[in-house]
Each structure stands twice: as C-alpha cells, then as structure tokens.
Amino acid sequence: MDRYHWLLVFHMAGAFLVLGAAMLAGIFNVAAMRRERPSEVVVLYRLTQIAVRSITIGLVVALAFGIWLVADLDFVKWSNAWVIIALILWVVASALGGIGGRREEETRRFAEKLAAEGDAPSTELRARLRYPVTLALSWGSGLVVVAILAIMIWKPGH
Amino acid sequence: MLAIIRPDNWNFPLFLHVLGATLVTGATAAAFITALSSRRWPWMRLVMARTLLLATFPAWILMRLAGAWIESREDISGSPGWLGVGFIVGDGGLLLLVVAMILGAVGVRRPQRNWPVGAVAVLTGVYFVALIVAMVAMTGKPGS
Numbered sequence: 001m002d003r004y005h006w007l008l009v010f011h012m013a014g015a016f017l018v019l020g021a022a023m024l025a026g027i028f029n030v031a032a033m034r035r036e037r038p039s040e041v042v043v044l045y046r047l048t049q050i051a052v053r054s055i056t057i058g059l060v061v062a063l064a065f066g067i068w069l070v071a072d073l074d075f076v077k078w079s080n081a082w083v084i085i086a087l088i089l090w091v092v093a094s095a096l097g098g099i100g101g102r103r104e105e106e107t108r109r110f111a112e113k114l115a116a117e118g119d120a121p122s123t124e125l126r127a128r129l130r131y132p133v134t135l136a137l138s139w140g141s142g143l144v145v146v147a148i149l150a151i152m153i154w155k156p157g158h
Numbered sequence: 159m160l161a162i163i164r165p166d167n168w169n170f171p172l173f174l175h176v177l178g179a180t181l182v183t184g185a186t187a188a189a190f191i192t193a194l195s196s197r198r199w200p201w202m203r204l205v206m207a208r209t210l211l212l213a214t215f216p217a218w219i220l221m222r223l224a225g226a227w228i229e230s231r232e233d234i235s236g237s238p239g240w241l242g243v244g245f246i247v248g249d250g251g252l253l254l255l256v257v258a259m260i261l262g263a264v265g266v267r268r269p270q271r272n273w274p275v276g277a278v279a280v281l282t283g284v285y286f287v288a289l290i291v292a293m294v295a296m297t298g299k300p301g302s
Contacts, residue, residue, distance in 0.1 A: 005298040012297040016180050016290075023184025024191075027213055031205045043199055047191060146177065153173045 007072065011065035015149065017058025022142040025051035029104075029138065033129045036121040038114035041129065045108035052101055063090060081157035086148050093144040100137030107134070171227035178221030182251075183289045185213035186282050189258065193279035196265070203275060207262035210278070215255055222248050240295040247292035254285045 001009070025048050032044040070076050070083055077083070107128045114122050128134075164172070189209045196202035225248060234241060258281040265274040 001298045001300050005300075009294055009298045012293060015176075016183055016293055019177070019180035020184030020187060023181045023213070023217070024188045027185065027188040027205075027209055031208075035201075040199070040201060043195070043202075044205075047195065050191070149177060149180075150173055153176070154169050 004069075004072070007065050007069050011062055011069060014058045014060070014062030014065060015152075017054050018062060018145055019058075019142075019149065021051040021054035021058060022145060024048075025055070026139070026142065029135075036126075037119055038111040038122060038125055039119045041111040041125065042108060042115050045104065045111065048104070052097075055097065059090065059094060080155075082151050082155045085156070086151050089144050089148045089151070093141050093148065096137050096144060097141035100134055100141060103131070103134040104138065107131075165231075168228060168231050171224050171231065174220060174224035175228050178217055178219075178224055179289070179293065181217035182214060182221050183286065183293070185209060185217050186286045186289060189214055189262075190279060190282040190286055193262075193275050193282060196275050197272070200269060203262070203265050203269070206275070206278060207259070207266045210255065210259045210262050210282075214282075215259065218251060218255055222252070238299070239301050240299045243292050243295040247288045251285055251288065254281050258282055258285075 028044045028048045028051065032041045032048075035041050035044065066086070070078060107125070110128060111125055114120070114125055189206055192202045192206035192209055196206055225244065229241075258278045261274040261277050261281070265271065265278065268274070
C-alpha cells in the first residue's frame with residue numbers, strides 16, 4: 001500500500017471508531033431507558049463510558065489523519081467547501097456530544113445514589129433518562145457525524 | 159476523505175455501505191460486551207439478544223445490500239484480494255450472526271445454561287475482528 005492508502009486506512013479507522021462507538025452508546029442508552037432498577041442503569045451507563053472514550057479517540061484520529069491527507073494531496077485544498085464544512089461539523093459534533101455527555105454523567109451519578117439507597121425504581125430517574133434535551137444533544141451529535149460521512153463521500157463543491 | 163473522485167451515482171450506495179459497516183461493527187461490539195457482561199449480570203442476556211436481532215442484523219443487511227449495489231456499479235477487473243476479503247467477511251458474517259442470534263435466544267430462554275452466551279461472546283468477538291480486517295482491506299485495497 002502507498003502512503004495515501006495508509007493515511008486513508010487510519011482516517012477510516014477513526015471514522016469507524018466514532019460511528020461504531022456511537023452505535024454502541026446508542027444501544028446502551030436505549031437499553032438503560034428500558035431498565036427500572038437504578039443499579040442496572042448504572043451498569044449500562046458505565047459501559048457507555050467505553051463508547052464515549054472510543055468516540056473521543058476516533059474523533060481525534062479521524063481529524064489528525066484527515067488533516068494529514070489534505071496536506072498531502074495536491075488536488076485537495078484547505079479552501080475546498082467540503083473540507084471547511086466537515087471541520088465545522090466536527091466541532092459541532094464534539095460540542096453536542098460533550099454537552100450531552102455531561103448531562104448523562106449527572107444522570108449516572110443520580111442512578112448511583114439511588115442504587116446505594118435501596119435500588120428502588122424511581123420516576124425521577126426514569127424522567128432523566130428520557131429528558132428530550134439530553135437525548136437531542138447526544139443523538140444529534142451522532143447525526144452530525146453521519147452528515148460528516150456524507151460530506152466526505154459526496155465532497156460538495158469539489 | 160473516503161476516496162478520491164468517483165462517478166456521482168456511486169456515492170449513495172457507497173454511503174449506505176460504509177454507514178452499514180460502521181453500524182454493524184458497533185452493534186457487534188455491543189453484542190460482544192453484553193455477552194461478556196451477562197455472566198455477572200444475567201439480565202444482560204436480554205439486551206444481548208435484542209442487540210443481535212434489532213441492531214446487528216439490520217446493520218448487516220444495510221452493509222451487505224449496499225455493498226452489492228456499489229459492486230454492481232463499479233467495473234472491477236479480475237478478483238482483487240480486498241474484494242474477496244469483503245465477500246468472505248460479509249457473507250460469512252451472516253452465518254455467524256444467525257448462529258449467534260439463535261444461541262442468544264437459547265441463552266435468554268434457558269437462563270440456567272451458560273454455554274450459549276459464552277458461544278455468542280466468541281462468535282461476536284471473532285466477527286468484530288473480521289470486520290476490522292475487512293475495513294483495512296477494503297480501504298487500503300492492498301495489491302491493487
């Protein structure tokens with residue numbers, strides 16, 4: 001494989017890590033919404049942390065090797081619209097995921113507190129798990145990453 | 159940047175194929191993690207079985223059908239190795255996933271038996287590694 005293909009493999013590995021881990025987080029998120037006992041929610045939210053760390057690593061790897069590719073290829077310019085849009089969406093996805101992640105961290109801490117206090121089902125925990133703003137932030141972040149994938153393939157303006 | 163320049167009518171099937179591949183990888187990882195976790199938390203067996211049926215399998219269908227769609231548009235000469243790896247992992251994956259789904263259902267219906275869930279962990283772990291190998295082969299296209 002030549003250098004271009006090696007760079008592309010690592011860039012794609014980052015993209016796979018982000019989207020695959022977003023799927024992983026989504027599955028655990030949906031599963032947590034279906035559980036009643038706080039201790040079970042805690043387990044699923046702790047597993048979600050694996051996905052969150054993978055998304056963070058994937059975002060950094062995809063960005064680093066994407067930048068390297070742009071710098072390396074003669075016919076791709078920093079001024080290309082699709083490169084600029086992708087970078088902006090990368091920031092948006094990171095910000096949405098970061099804010100949503102902090103809210104879900106608070107929900108996990110609340111579930112841990114309930115689990116330590118008798119592990120009884122709680123209507124407040126149920127409401128927090130389904131809070132629309134938190135869900136919109138976390139799932140919206142995933143949708144923005146899918147949009148980045150679409151831009152990488154269609155390359156509008158190229 | 160997923161590839162350089164290609165005909166516009168390849169974009170949509172390629173998008174679906176790559177999206178399906180990333181989702182099936184994540185869903186397979188979820189099935190693997192829940193299968194391992196269900197030894198400690200038996201209620202995870204249901205999460206594992208639902209993940210295989212409602213996430214991994216639909217994502218596999220998306221990946222495979224979109225892969226067939228893009229392959230019908232590309233004029234690939236010969237039988238390059240990277241394409242062969244894609245076919246083996248794609249089609250072989252169906253067998254692994256069907257067996258994993260059956261064993262996952264057995265694990266839920268027979269909670270006293272641990273081996274079906276252990277087998278699901280092995281199958282999904284193997285398939286996860288195979289998917290990563292396919293991703294490297296299909297992106298890097300070694301030998302072409």
